[in-house]
Amino acid sequence: MPTASATALYRAVLAHRPTESATRSGLDPGVDCPDCGTGLVATYDLEFFTLRCPGCESTVGDFTYPLPKNALDGRTDREVLRAVYDRARAHIGLARRGQCPDCAGTTSVTVRHPDDAGEDRPVEITCDTCTWTVRTGFLLPLLADSRVTGTLSKVGMAVEESYPWELPEPIVVADPPQFDLRFEAEGGVATVAVDDGLDVLATTAERPTGEE
Numbered sequence: 001m002p003t004a005s006a007t008a009l010y011r012a013v014l015a016h017r018p019t020e021s022a023t024r025s026g027l028d029p030g031v032d033c034p035d036c037g038t039g040l041v042a043t044y045d046l047e048f049f050t051l052r053c054p055g056c057e058s059t060v061g062d063f064t065y066p067l068p069k070n071a072l073d074g075r076t077d078r079e080v081l082r083a084v085y086d087r088a089r090a091h092i093g094l095a096r097r098g099q100c101p102d103c104a105g106t107t108s109v110t111v112r113h114p115d116d117a118g119e120d121r122p123v124e125i126t127c128d129t130c131t132w133t134v135r136t137g138f139l140l141p142l143l144a145d146s147r148v149t150g151t152l153s154k155v156g157m158a159v160e161e162s163y164p165w166e167l168p169e170p171i172v173v174a175d176p177p178q179f180d181l182r183f184e185a186e187g188g189v190a191t192v193a194v195d196d197g198l199d200v201l202a203t204t205a206e207r208p209t210g211e212e
Helices: 004-015 077-096 146-154
Strands: 041-045 048-052 059-066 107-111 123-127 133-136 171-175 178-185 188-195 200-206
Touching (some): 041 077
Antiparallel strands (some): 048 059
8 A cells, every 4th residue: 555655646647747728728717806906817827826917917816826627627717716725725724733734744834923014914824844834914814713704704795605815804913923814894893813823813803783
């Protein structure tokens, strides 16, 4: 019987066969830019999926993520976007909890003060063993935590149906080692408190007076 490592290597070879090219390089995911309303376009190059706005020339949500070419087969452009987002959410959520999604080694989380110059992606997660790394905002790493998604849902944030860039940006109150993330939505205000390792300390949901 082959070892787990040998099986993983075989699966990786199947997922990244160098003799096959991707079925398409440009995609129309059917979603709009949150800043200017222009229809977003996606590019698939070197097995990286990138979501961009042709109107304001931005990389929406700074969203670039590796995606095996098999993900393009049998899926519409919109389904490819959902596939890569679900993959990123699961991977980054796992890494936040201390396990590399590639090699299962331990990970380190660095949270920078959001007021620092150029820190639009204040969260960095790196593997202590291999080269896996990601830079992102506060929200995406927390969307695999049921306490967080449950709290956001209580104030009307459709976390399962929406992409991170379609959800309200948190107002960050930083007093390291604690960061309070305040989300203002139509159904109220949700607050998620995390420490400088992005561990969830507490969540609260405040609805308008008279609502259950």
